[in-house]
Amino acid sequence: MGRGAGRIRRGRRRRATSTRRIDRGCGRSQEMIIERLDLKAYGLFSDESLDLSAGPRRFHLVYGPNESGKSTCLRAISALLFGIPTRTTDSFLHSNAKLRVGATLLGPDGNRLTVIRRKNGKTKLHAEDDKTPIDPMELEQMLGGIDEAAFHHRFGLSHEQLVAGGQAVLDSKGELGEILFAAGAGVGRLKAIQTELENESKELFLERGKKRINSLLSELDEKRKIVRELQTPPAEYQLLKRQLAEAQQQSQELADERTRLAQSLAKQKAIREAHAIVPIWRRHKAQLETLSSVPTLDEDFAARRREASANRQTYQRLVDQLQREIEATEKEIQSCLIDPATMEHETEIVALFQGIAAREAASKDQANLHRVVKNRNRHLRELLRDLDIDITDDAPDDEVDQHVDRLHVSDAAQIRINELAGDCEMLRQQERDSLESLQALRKQLAELDDELERHPDVADPAMIESVLSEIGPPATLMDQADQERSSCRDLESQCERLIRELRLGQVSLDDAARLQPPTAAEIDDHDQTLRDRARFVDDAQKTVATLRKQLHDAGEKLTRLQADQPLPTEQELEHSRETRDQSVDRLADSRDDEETFQQSTRKLRQSIRTADDVVDTIRSHQKQVTERASVTLEIANLKDAIDAADEAVIQAERLAAEASQQWSQLWESRGIAAGKVREMRNWVAKHQTLVEKYHSLEKERGRLDSTLTRMDRNATRLAHALQGAWSSRPVAAGHVAAGHVAAGHDGTSAVVDDPMNLESLHDRATALRNELVAAASHLEQIRRKRNEIHAALPAAEAKYESNAAKRKQWDSDWKQAIASFAGDQDVSPSVISMRLKKIAKLFEETRERDIILGRIRSIDDDGRSFAQRAAVIARIVGLECKPDQPSAEIAQALYERLQAAKNAASQTERFKADLTAAKARLVDDNQVLEAASGQLAQLCREAGVDNTDALPGVEQNAAEKRTALQACARAEEQLALIAGGVAVEQFAQQVESHDRVELEHEIGKLEESLQTLNERWSAVEQQVGALKKELSGIDGGDRAAELNQELQLLHGTIQRESQQYAKLRIASMILQQSIEHYRSENESPVLKIACQAFEELTCGRYAGLKPEFDDKGRSKLFGIAASPAGEENLVPVDAMSLGTADALYLAMRLASLEHQLSAGHAIPVVIDDCLIQLDDQRTIAAMKRFSRLSERTQVILFTHHQHLIDLAQSALEPDHYHLHRLAR
Template sequence: MRIQRLELTAFGPFTDAVLDLGGGEQGLHLVHGPNEAGKSSALRALGRFLFGFPGKDTGGADGFLHPLKNLRVAATLRLDSGEPFSAVRRRGNKNTLRGPDDIDPVDENLLQQALHYMEQAQFFTLFGIDHEELRKGGEAMARGEGEVGRLLFGAGAGFTGLRQAQDQLRQDMEALFKPRGSTQRINAAKKEYDDLGRQLNEASLQGERWRELHDALATAGQDKEEIAGRIAGIDRRRLRLERLLKARPHIALRRELLERIGSMGDAVLLRPEFGKELLGFRKDLTTALGEAAKIKTKIETLTKDLEALPASFPLLDHAERIAALHQELGSHLKARQDKPGVAKLLQAARANMRRILAALPNSPGQEDLDRFRLSRAQTLPIEELSTEHGRLAERKLAADKRLADLAPALEQARAEQTSIKPLPGDSDLRMAVRSIRGQGDIESQYRQGLAESEAETRALEDSLARQQVWSGSLADLERLPLPLDESVQQFERTFADLADREKASHSDQDAAARKAQEVAARIQATERSGPLPNEADLAEARQTRDKGWRLARDLWRDNKDVSREIAEFTGRMDMDAPQDLAGAYESSVRRADDLADTLRSEADRVAAHAALLVEQETIEQKAHQTQADMEASARERAALEQDWRELWQASGIAPLTPFEMRGWLQNIRNLAAQAVRSRENRLKVETLAGRINDFQTELRAKLDQVRGEDDSLEPCPDNETLAGCLERCELVLETLDARRARQEQAQSDLRRLQGELDHAEQSRTEVVQALADWRERWTEAVAPLGLGAEASPSQASALLQDARELVGFADEALGFESRIQG
């Protein structure tokens, strides 16, 4: 992979800056500039493009000029295949690698393949050493410390240094891993990994068990909801049956009324003028029957006459002649033929006259016959008044019957109205029921929310119980004072840095011990060829020689009392027998000369021995310094551990390592956030419970207010659910509605019946007045017949019919007499 182009679109101090690295054959480019020109920023920008912006990056030195959301770095790479790869990196949580248009996401795997899946730390170790890392590496090389410094120093020292480096690497390898070891870091990490795997399996089993219980709880909640629904359905069915039980009398009455209506069949409602029409039809029927009787009598007479006639068929041949004779003899023959019959008819007519006269009131004689000869102007009023009387009589009869029927019905309607209890005021109850119904099924919402809240609380309590560092309730968890994540991360970094330094100190101590053993062995090997003086021994021998010379001079030349110094000088000389000053001085001169000769003859061995001694001293000084560093690190660790414990002291927690506590802190914060949400959900459920209780209280108060005016209504028990209270209140309202409908119907029936009664009384009054008027006209009309006002229309009609027949018979008798007389 080769970097062709780096575009600093919006990063650090740069805006739309471009580094074109595509020129040249080998791709080596030197980027230089003064301090603060942005070289380190360009290196960081390359790292941001290749590996992305850190998740918790707050901008720092790269976001002081541009807003964090606008940070952009683009680059063009030439892949191993020779194909170009261009992309834009932006700051964000996901899909941060975009195409050149900064719109379409690009697969991160393409970039990782180009990097051969190299990690960021490894990349910067190999290709991204900045000034600070170079400075630290140089200092390490100057001290012969550090992995890089040691390798470079050993390479400069030749094969021996390389062998030491190999030994050091082998020791480090063994410190990291042994096939059958247990304390090495990799072995210990593998054991810890296996232990964590087992714990994870155990935790997974617990999680599966928890899911099992959670599913069982959800199933139980559903069963509970189903049972609650069934109970609510049974309550509704019970209330419905109670309503039906109360409605049974009304249903029976309705059934009875329907049966009575059904028994009437297809009855037709009559028009108001039907009575008048009926009287007219009856009169027409009577007249038609009379006419039919007369026609029947005439037919019978003619039939008899026809039968009495002789039938002579031969005479029919002379019909024309007979007809002519008959015409000629008409009057004579007819008179002779009709005379006996006419006489009989005359007798019959006179007999009928006598019969009719005898039947007439006051038995009038034939001399009063003219009195019965009434004109049409006299008979027509009588006929009309007779018909009118029939109509008036029907009207009066109907009015009397209607009044008789209306009186008990009106009394029953009044009793019905009186039997209905006064209606209490139910507007507040009705409004409360409508308002609560509009809230929906909040009891189901409450039950569901309560089940979910309880399940969530139990799950949180189980998760909290599995926490090993701290034990407490969910309420305590929300108030638990926890340190900041940044503080824990800072302690983690500090502990890690201290561990690295302690490890380096132990490594240095072990290396110094090994080096000291090696130098001591080399010193012993050098000293095995004989004792080797050193420059210090020579200097000390010369000082002793010079001191003897000064004592001899002071004694022999200056005659000073130096006996004590001489005794001390001669005592220091390592001789088999005591000597005087001269012998001791001679010995010191000889020792100094011998040491000088030995140093000259064994110069190489002495130099090597001296170098080894210097190296041994240096190693001891370094060991002392390493020990001091380790003691300082121990003190620092004790102070850091004290600070670490004090950080958690407010929480009452004995903390584990910062690494462990960082994960624990993340988990406990998640649990705390879930606990807050759980508490908020519980508050919502409690709010629903409060609303349900308020609604129940309101319904009972409104229902008691209604029952205060009518105690026959059923109350709502204290243990009744909100749905039950609503059902009972609705049942009460239905009862009141039915009573109101009965009351309104009774009032309507009473008004209707009272109106019909008033109308019937008015009609009867009108009929009575019409009958009085009729009576006056009737008296005047029947006076020619000799009847009084008390005569009935039937009497007048019969008398009028008799008068007509009497006059008719009288006229027939006169005609018969005329025909008989000729």
């Protein structure tokens, strides 16, 4: 069966065969399917399989509730085909080394490949035996070169992808290329990717913006300017460098001297420190020489000696105690007596003892059974008297048995009696029923004959039926006329609204529709001209603004140069020189006048000093003066440029005004008021809509006229047919009211004169037709019923005669059957049944009494057997018994003797076990005792003594030697650390050769010299620092080097950012070109399939899809809304609801898949619960689409919604899908 047969099965395995098997009859062209998915050890699955081989439609619904492993199956398919991820979440139950997922794949050419994929190991793919390696190329050939990313994007669909795709459809604003590319590539975030590329590129660089590259370029220009402004250092720079070198050399010499003095001071301090350690070292060395004969023992020697002595004493005591216990136990064993004969017959004695209680209970039961037998016999006599058999209470049991035997009825006789009793009431009832049926038929036949005599024939309604059939229901034409009138009114209203929106004033609809606006080419030409002229004006105005800003910056720079320090200008220099020359001329003129000459000389000296000061000032600030002159010249040039730019703005504005005037004339020549280009494009689009609406209105008016003409013609025909039918209509008493006939005749002439009253005419004609048909039908029913009854009458008579004969035969058979035990043969079956039950109860009582008698005899036999066995066992074991002693007492005595023998045997075994345990403990304790003695002997050998009594004294001497060794080693270690690389003995001799007082005096002198040297070195270092600071203040080389290094870094940064910007721009261009190329290649075939799919997925709300070009020449996609009038109502994509956008994306994905399948390799389509957002009808439509797609490739849909399964079971054919339920 197609459904329910695919439940997960545990442990199913096929016989190991070759990895590749050829099956030429199962493959389909260019299709790879998964026949079986083996979840051997993956996630929560262990050794489970999913059979996906069912066909011919390979649409598999895999259902599983939450936590049942649905997502694990999805990951397992991807892991099988492309590898288990390095970091997987499916190893929580099975370790990475044990992860296994396998499958049986059916290739396009019919080849089967059974593989198992591992996570770890050098070889990941193996055959079905999990040992034989498989070449990965075999699996890649099955996949047809499709990698993991392509599989998930092109052949996978999830709820998240569907939602993202629907949102992408809305974000695309209907851009056909983007929608096609997103659906074909399975990329739901296409618009987001484009936006990210654009935003990232704009974050890097934006013309006339302040982004990263712009900022880096500005910083590069600024640093280049600073480098150019750095000047050559002055002449004293070389002197400072020489002074710095001398100071550094002096600092190095002082530092060397400091190092030498510090080393000498450290050496003297080490000798001072060693003065206190050397005597201690000497003392401990002398002590070690004294204790040289004492053996060197480890620290735990005393503990080992004490432990070994304690063990020897303890275990010696335990050994002595165990030996005494062993002797006592052996005596106890010898005193125990055992009865082997009684022990040998333990089973028989126990059985006899256990049978005592049974014998007592059997005796009691036997007395009770005798009373029961007596009661049974009394009950049998009572039953015999109930059966009319005379028997006394004191009659013997044999007489009772004889009466019972005579009442025996055979099984065959009883079955026959039961059969006859069951047939009795049935036969009598059949006889009564057949008689009543016969009488009823005769009565009905008489009544129908009377009714036929009262009814005349009726006229034929065929003529009016023919007319009604031809014209059909009037509501259709009337509804059609109403719809057409409504459509006309709607179209007229739309046209009037469009005329108002077009601002055409009081103009007729015909004139408005005949207006000829400019063509799109003319609008594009004028639009381009207006844009160019506007751009020229904008560029000119921006140029003026830039020049004015530069002029403002130059003015601020000039003000800043003048504010820093008042500098003489070239005019001031020329003026001072002229003043000097004039003074010289006056001096020459006043040589004759001494006083005037002196004054002229002073003025000349003053003017010469002033001119020299101006020249000196200009020379010392040559750069500032030159820069100020340059800025002044730049300001003059900028003013000239601004004048020229203002003229260019005026010229550009004039051209723009001319273009605007030409634009207005273009529209005014056609009688249309001109607006902006965008507004006029919308105006043209609305006018085109008006023209289309006008044509639709003309067509609708023609259809309305045609409908009205048909209504007039049908009304006329119906009136004439009605008049003819009334004239030939017969009057039948009891069926047609006379008043109705008169009203009909009166109304006929009226409706004929009113041909527009089509609905009223149709109602009256229908009523007349129904009346005639009903009358004819009623008469025909009477005739048919009369014939049926007349034909059934003979059969009813024969049935009655047959039932009467059967009843008479039963009476004869009944009397014969009960003759053997019923005296009165007229007894009813119920009485006979009661007598048979009493006879059966009589025989049941007899059987139960006989069973009880057999039980009494069995008890007697068991008692005799028990007494014989007890006597035999007593004789064997030697138990003396009395001749008349009861068997129960013998069994009791045997059991007591058995218990005494068992107690003696048990006590003996216990004593033996105690003896064995004591001997084992004695062996263990002897071993410990020997080990302790051996350890003490070993300690004596280590200490060099003969007995253990001398060990404490040796331990004390060894401890003193060990303490001296440790103290000496510590002192020697300290001396070695102080002495550096000098031998300890040599260093000790050097320490001992120094006087302590002289050593302290020498250390003081060295510390004083080192302090003086440190002060000198610090002063020199401060001088070096001051020289370096002064040198860096006038040295531009370091700053220039730093700037050059920063420029190199800036160059590298700008290069990296520019490369990234170029990559982003190229990626955006390639993506756009790919979208356009995909659209041009796939638009026609994919859109053709998508139209039908979209109509199905929207359940007829949309009739299809249609591409249109917008005013910029871009291809836009529109939905065609379904219309009862057959109109083509286009709905933009961005006006659709989110659910409809999801359906559109799904339709495009399915269309792209079907188109790809027609030209390429097919692999399974895996869907992850993508339908949960759709309503029931759209979900059913989508599953039907999946089912049709599964005829070309395998489709596997995973879901955890039971409602989806219910929809599939109610709407899909059983062989159109296959249901699998995950067992967990």
